Amino acid sequence: MRERRTPLDETDIALLDAVQRDGQxxxxxxxxxxxxxxxxAGRRRQRLEEAQVIQGYSARLDPEKLGLDVQAFVQVQLARHGAEEGMGISRLLRLRPEIVSAWTMTGEADYLxxxxxxxxPALNTLIHEVLLAHxxxxxxxxxxxxxxxxxxxxLPIG
Incomplete structure (x- = not known):
């Protein structure tokens, strides 16, 4: 079993805080x-990248300036929970660009x-013609x- 937590000193934590705020x-x-x-600093950052504590860098885009005016959280409850069903819904989640993140949940909903x-209208189409149609x-x-x-x-790393 791989160790889940990477040992970090105060300098590592400060470096991680800095790159979270400015990945460039x-x-x-x-x-x-x-x-x-x-x-x-470069060696420390490289070590944290190799340990996969830093998993990558990305740009934060403004959804409204891209014409994405509706943000929603959608809870999905499945009718069945077998391996095949799980693979099918996972494939759907990966293929739909409107779905930017997904979590499996405890409670009534299986996915958020x-x-x-x-x-x-686009949200309505996603819900009725894609999700509910699955x-x-x-x-x-x-x-x-x-x-x-x-x-x-x-992330609160300090």
Whole structure:
């Protein structure tokens, strides 16, 4: 069994906090922030990347400027829970670009989906013609996001 937690010292934690806030920070900028040389900061970042503590870097895009005006959370309850059904719903989740993240859940809903759509008719199509049309889906419950008072934040690593 692989060890789940990677040992981190205070400098590693500070470096992780810095790259969560600015994934484009150079080794020199990280070194300046952490009071290390650029080469030391770069080696630490590389070690954390190799250990897969840092899994990658991405850009945060503005959904509204891309025409994605509706964000919703959709709970999906399955009618059956066999391996074949699980593979089928997992495939659907991977193939639909509107579904930006998905979680399996405890409780009444089996999945919680975060979706972005250009408008309400597109969300309606996703729910009725895609999700509810899937043979294993028994029930769907959606909640449309009105506002996001706290944006997605860095992980609490400190």
């Amino acid at each position: 920070a150079t080794a020199q900028q990280l070194g300046d922030r952490l009071h290390l040389s650029a080469s030391q 989906l975060r979706v972005y759509c250009p408008d309400l 043979p294993v889906v028994a029930r769907v419950h959606s909640q449309i996001v009105m506002d996001q008072p706290k944006p997605d934040a860095p």
